[in-house]
Amino acid sequence: MSLRVVWNFPALVTFYNLPMHSAFMIDRAVVRFAETGEGELAWEPPYHLLSAGFHDVVLAIDREARTIAVLRIYRVR
Numbered sequence: 001m002s003l004r005v006v007w008n009f010p011a012l013v014t015f016y017n018l019p020m021h022s023a024f025m026i027d028r029a030v031v032r033f034a035e036t037g038e039g040e041l042a043w044e045p046p047y048h049l050l051s052a053g054f055h056d057v058v059l060a061i062d063r064e065a066r067t068i069a070v071l072r073i074y075r076v077r
Contacts, residue, residue: 002035005067005070006070011073018073022055025055026055029051029057039051047060047071048060
């Protein structure tokens with residue numbers, strides 16, 4: 001099941017300000033999860049947290065609309 005990825009503005013600003021390697025890891029994790037459903041995902045109501053390297057990506061998943069909204073990016077490790 002492939003989902004469409006929609007980036008929220010605050011997440012996009014953070015993404016573009018990250019070092020290239022970190023941004024690549026996040027993009028790879030989000031795209032892989034959207035295309036295959038694979039990834040380290042945790043449920044923190046009301047959102048999901050996707051691990052991507054040293055970061056967690058906050059996602060809102062709408063399976064009916066087949067979209068994933070990337071809301072925020074946090075450095076956690």
